[in-house]
Amino acid sequence: MTEQQLIAFFQDLHRHPELGYEETRTTQKVRQALEQAGIDLLPSGLRTGLIAVIRGKKPGKTIGLRADMDALPVQEETGLPYASEEKGKMHACGHDFHTTCMLGAALLLKERENELAGTVKIVFQPGEELSDGGGGKFLAASPALADVQEYYAGHTYPGFPAGTLGIKEGPVMAAPDTFTVRILGKGAHAGNPHLGIDPIPAAATLTLSLQTLITRNKDAFEPAVLSVTHLQAGTTWNVVPEEALLEGTLRTLREDLRLRLRQQLEAMAHSIAQAHGCQALVSFTVGPPPVINDAALCAAARETALRLGFRVDRQDNTMGGEDFSEYLAYAPGAFIRIGTGGGFPNHHPRFTADPAALPGAARFFAELALERAGSK
Numbered sequence: 441m442t443e444q445q446l447i448a449f450f451q452d453l454h455r456h457p458e459l460g461y462e463e464t465r466t467t468q469k470v471r472q473a474l475e476q477a478g479i480d481l482l483p484s485g486l487r488t489g490l491i492a493v494i495r496g497k498k499p500g501k502t503i504g505l506r507a508d509m510d511a512l513p514v515q516e517e518t519g520l521p522y523a524s525e526e527k528g529k530m531h532a533c534g535h536d537f538h539t540t541c542m543l544g545a546a547l548l549l550k551e552r553e554n555e556l557a558g559t560v561k562i563v564f565q566p567g568e569e570l571s572d573g574g575g576g577k578f579l580a581a582s583p584a585l586a587d588v589q590e591y592y593a594g595h596t597y598p599g600f601p602a603g604t605l606g607i608k609e610g611p612v613m614a615a616p617d618t619f620t621v622r623i624l625g626k627g628a629h630a631g632n633p634h635l636g637i638d639p640i641p642a643a644a645t646l647t648l649s650l651q652t653l654i655t656r657n658k659d660a661f662e663p664a665v666l667s668v669t670h671l672q673a674g675t676t677w678n679v680v681p682e683e684a685l686l687e688g689t690l691r692t693l694r695e696d697l698r699l700r701l702r703q704q705l706e707a708m709a710h711s712i713a714q715a716h717g718c719q720a721l722v723s724f725t726v727g728p729p730p731v732i733n734d735a736a737l738c739a740a741a742r743e744t745a746l747r748l749g750f751r752v753d754r755q756d757n758t759m760g761g762e763d764f765s766e767y768l769a770y771a772p773g774a775f776i777r778i779g780t781g782g783g784f785p786n787h788h789p790r791f792t793a794d795p796a797a798l799p800g801a802a803r804f805f806a807e808l809a810l811e812r813a814g815s816k
């Protein structure tokens with residue numbers, strides 16, 4: 441595939457975004473391109489998504505490259521000539537870029553398979569944007585990937601222009617958990633609140649008090665975010681409702697803090713509900729772990745990037761989540777930010793990823809995999 445063809449492939453995926461676990465067209469397009477190049481596929485166990493493998497002629501390590509494939513339920517407002525043709529769906533996180541980038545890397549590696557010592561497995565993962573343990577958790581445990589010794593993934597980043605990569609060791613993305621608290625009271629006429637148990641004061645108190653978990657209960661140098669994002673009670677002005685609902689997200693970079701804040705949130709919900717004569721039902725959806733980059737692998741990636749002429753910047757931590765961390769439970773790896781310019785953040789209806797960054801990014805991941813597979 442020429443650079444122009446690679447860019448055209450990306451623009452085609454951008455026109456036809458598919459949500460998590462619905463990536464059938466994307467899977468078919470990638471499969472077609474891989475098969476045309478004579479690249480073997482391994483069983484993934486999923487209806488969408490693929491695992492490709494390139495085996496070198498000499499022995500070496502097994503390296504995993506991972507791309508995600510799914511889009512978001514966002515109505516695109518970029519005005520690009522290749523904007524989404526699917527109403528209410530958009531590649532607003534650049535997963536079309538990631539898929540094309542790793543396809544490009546696979547094609548380059550296939551061309552250079554005589555040089556390759558070791559094996560490279562390229563994972564095209566469905567369902568990254570889903571809150572409840574998407575494709576990453578499933579694929580990371582796949583027997584087809586059991587021998588992978590190092591994982592690498594890239595992510596579009598509007599903060600850098602094309603030609604810049606963000607590489608940093610340590611934690612880079614948060615563990616995004618979600619919580620739901622139902623506060624159960626007792627309905628009544630709003631003129632006689634003493635005959636019921638009003639869940640609204642309890643919900644209001646809890647919403648404000650939860651912030652003290654962040655400001656009063658942990659070290660100020662330990663990042664954590666708690667956002668109540670959905671607060672609901674009642675249906676009209678003259679009825680004390682039966683219950684109130686709080687939903688939100690709790691995000692941390694360390695497992696011990698994650699667990700402690702989760703326990704404190706639960707304890708606070710129960711005690712505040714009880715203080716108001718209500719009952720609290722608390723549930724959590726545990727998201728993927730935080731993404732923690734391996735220092736030695738980041739150093740290797742930095743070296744490759746500089747040698748290929750990239751500008752290498754550090755990357756800021758973000759409290760966003762990424763299920764690339766599921767793979768890191770099995771082998772060390774590095775999550776690298778790819779400068780794709782634009783100026784609008786990921787998930788924004790006007791998010792864009794500069795196609796000019798694509799050929800370079802594909803070359804970088806091919807080169808990195810080639811070097812790491814042959815490294816001692």
Ligand SMILES: [Zn+2]
Pocket residue numbers: 533569786787
């Ligand atoms: Zn995203």
Ligand SMILES: [Zn+2]
Pocket residue numbers: 533534535568595
């Ligand atoms: Zn993403």
